Amino acid sequence: MSSARQDQRDELWASGGELDAVVVGAGFSGLYMLHRLRDRLGLSARVFEAADDVGGTWYWNRYPGARCDSESYFYSFSDRLSEDLLQEWTWTERFAPQPEILSYLQHVADRYDLRKDIQFSTRVVAAEYDDATGRWVVRTDDGRQVTARFLITAVGCLSTTNLPDFPGRDSFLGDSYHTGVWPHEGVDFTGKRVAVIGTGATGVQAIPEIAEQAAHVYVLQRTPNYDIAGGNRPMTAEDGQQIKANYRDIWQATRETAFGFPYDVANRTALSVSEQERQRIFAEAWERGGFRLGTTFNDLLLDLEANETASEFLRARIRERVRDPEIAELLSPRDHPFFTKRPPLENGYYETFNRDNVTLVNLRKSPIQEITPTGVRTTDAEYEVDSIVYATGFDAMTGTLFKLGIRGRNGLGLREKWADGPRTYLGIATHGFPNLFMITGPQSPSVLSNMPVSIEQHVDWITDCLRHLRETGRDTIEPLPSAEDDWVDHHNEVTQMTLLPMADSWWVGANIPGKPRNLYPYVGGVGTYRQICDEVAARDYDGFGRGSGGTASDGQFTGTARAKFTDIAAATTAS
Numbered sequence: 001m002s003s004a005r006q007d008q009r010d011e012l013w014a015s016g017g018e019l020d021a022v023v024v025g026a027g028f029s030g031l032y033m034l035h036r037l038r039d040r041l042g043l044s045a046r047v048f049e050a051a052d053d054v055g056g057t058w059y060w061n062r063y064p065g066a067r068c069d070s071e072s073y074f075y076s077f078s079d080r081l082s083e084d085l086l087q088e089w090t091w092t093e094r095f096a097p098q099p100e101i102l103s104y105l106q107h108v109a110d111r112y113d114l115r116k117d118i119q120f121s122t123r124v125v126a127a128e129y130d131d132a133t134g135r136w137v138v139r140t141d142d143g144r145q146v147t148a149r150f151l152i153t154a155v156g157c158l159s160t161t162n163l164p165d166f167p168g169r170d171s172f173l174g175d176s177y178h179t180g181v182w183p184h185e186g187v188d189f190t191g192k193r194v195a196v197i198g199t200g201a202t203g204v205q206a207i208p209e210i211a212e213q214a215a216h217v218y219v220l221q222r223t224p225n226y227d228i229a230g231g232n233r234p235m236t237a238e239d240g241q242q243i244k245a246n247y248r249d250i251w252q253a254t255r256e257t258a259f260g261f262p263y264d265v266a267n268r269t270a271l272s273v274s275e276q277e278r279q280r281i282f283a284e285a286w287e288r289g290g291f292r293l294g295t296t297f298n299d300l301l302l303d304l305e306a307n308e309t310a311s312e313f314l315r316a317r318i319r320e321r322v323r324d325p326e327i328a329e330l331l332s333p334r335d336h337p338f339f340t341k342r343p344p345l346e347n348g349y350y351e352t353f354n355r356d357n358v359t360l361v362n363l364r365k366s367p368i369q370e371i372t373p374t375g376v377r378t379t380d381a382e383y384e385v386d387s388i389v390y391a392t393g394f395d396a397m398t399g400t401l402f403k404l405g406i407r408g409r410n411g412l413g414l415r416e417k418w419a420d421g422p423r424t425y426l427g428i429a430t431h432g433f434p435n436l437f438m439i440t441g442p443q444s445p446s447v448l449s450n451m452p453v454s455i456e457q458h459v460d461w462i463t464d465c466l467r468h469l470r471e472t473g474r475d476t477i478e479p480l481p482s483a484e485d486d487w488v489d490h491h492n493e494v495t496q497m498t499l500l501p502m503a504d505s506w507w508v509g510a511n512i513p514g515k516p517r518n519l520y521p522y523v524g525g526v527g528t529y530r531q532i533c534d535e536v537a538a539r540d541y542d543g544f545g546r547g548s549g550g551t552a553s554d555g556q557f558t559g560t561a562r563a564k565f566t567d568i569a570a571a572t573t574a575s
């Protein structure tokens with residue numbers, strides 16, 4: 001540890017470790033939260049971060065081809081943080097590569113002098129609510145502890161890697177990598193035989209790049225996805241000028257649309273237009289690249305027949321690009337509707353299967369039996385390789401929260417409370433855990449949105465909430481059980497209106513053995529959700545109990561918020 005970091009620690013412990021707020025994580029969420037707590041509210045706050053620098057996702061995911069799937073110009077902090085920063089920063093590619101996003105977040109940390117309140121290389125291992133003092137006692141992996149009135153998790157939805165427990169996994173004598181914890185010095189695959197396990201969003205980004213270098217790549221696929229053309233390209237000076245001239249409108253739009261993009265779902269159904277017109281609309285969106293294809297019709301996520309038109313459009317694109325019809329068919333999803341699993345964006349992925357040094361292995365037909373010292377054995381062959389790349393994703397949404405060892409009132413564990421699936425109010429707080437806020441927690445739009453927009457909305461809402469507590473002379477807030485029950489019911493109702501429960505996706509926890517099957521993110525839409533949260537705040541934090549010194553007895557749930565959010569959701573779904 002550097003001596004500056006040691007000094008920083010010593011200073012905190014000398015102060016007795018008493019803080020207003022502890023924030024866990026220093027990615028987009030933690031950086032913005034710290035800025036708001038410290039520089040807007042004037043609170044004493046400390047961020048604990050397991051990594052030795054800021055960046056979160058963009059610190060850890062350094063695999064070849066890693067880049068954002070949201071377009072760069074709206075994958076950043078908005079004018080809520082700074083209009084100047086938007087004008088000063090220039091993205092070089094339409095979908096920024098990992099090093100560029102990381103240097104953006106490092107720049108933000110420096111610009112707002114955030115590092116001095118972030119304790120790096122420190123993992124939070126327990127956070128327990130002390131009923132007697134009404135404070136959170138937060139313990140870190142260096143054996144120390146601090147206390148804070150508020151505990152704010154900024155741990156991200158995708159920060160606990162999923163490494164499947166294949167028999168013999170640790171016997172492999174070559175090199176193994178997980179895309180989510182990639183070596184900082186990079187990996188040279190030149191001349192190597194490589195097995196890549198997994199063809200989700202990260203696999204689809206990494207495989208074309210690895211295939212450029214390696215002697216041979218075995219792509220081990222369980223489920224093919226509907227990969228959408230990314231259409232990545234350098235940003236021109238003209239692009240930059242146009243975007244910068246319109247930033248205010250762009251951000252306003254992101255806050256109102258369903259997915260936090262500056263373009264919304266078209267107000268028409270897929271079957272209301274002719275086949276020819278539908279193909280024209282799909283083709284136009286395809287040409288433009290990115291997630292626009294998912295916004296071409298408003299019933300793609302609601303109606304199976306409508307969805308099949310998009311699914312088939314995408315399968316036809318695979319057949320056009322992959323020369324061998326059998327491989328094209330293996331790459332074509334048949335077991336789930338389009339967008340019921342996170343569709344990866346691809347840049348040259350399908351053409352990779354026309355290369356002589358790439359073999360597609362169908363794990364549906366012959367699953368992995370074991371990892372051997374020299375490779376991967378499926379039920380019908382052994383693939384001898386030098387390296388294995390696990391592109392097997394994350395224990396999303398709850399995995400990292402559970403690892404924090406959170407215990408609320410009367411020692412109630414978060415993991416135990418959520419044994420059958422998350423129970424939250426607005427996806428931001430949960431009954432029994434006073435003064436705990438979860439940025440992009442389960443049952444909020446989170447991973448079903450352009451996340452910086454959802455992150456900012458949560459941070460701003462929490463900031464306003466803390467200001468409200470201070471102005472009304474309280475320091476404790478906690479959801480009422482009735483409000484939580486209503487939110488969970490509403491979340492489930494909205495989920496059931498969609499096709500999302502049909503797929504075995506990580507969105508429903510299907511990638512983790514034993515994980516309760518629920519839709520983890522909220523699918524009611526970013527704009528709708530924002531209105532609901534604002535309505536709750538405007539109605540004197542309807543559904544939250546508030547008070548002082550650890551009790552949150554002063555509060556009611558009038559049901560008006562419930563009526564309101566059902567109305568808003570219905571109106572948005574209909575439009």
Ligand SMILES: Cc1cc2nc3c(=O)[nH]c(=O)nc-3n(C[C@H](O)[C@H](O)[C@H](O)COP(=O)(O)OP(=O)(O)OC[C@H]3O[C@@H](n4cnc5c(N)ncnc54)[C@H](O)[C@@H]3O)c2cc1C
Pocket residue numbers: 024025026027028029030048049050051055056057058059061066067068069070075122123124125154155156157158159202400403404439440449450451452455
């Ligand atoms: C490869 C990849 C591509 C993505 N592309 C997009 C995209 O195009 N658009 C989009 O909207 N989203 C995308 N995402 C989602 C991405 O995670 C979010 O956009 C965003 O970066 C989340 O920021 P965050 O600060 O909330 O969490 P993170 O960036 O995940 O940061 C959380 C931090 O918490 C730290 N932490 C966790 N537990 C502890 C602990 N116990 N103690 C201390 N520190 C801890 C972690 O080390 C991490 O640094 C992508 C994710 C991945 C993995």
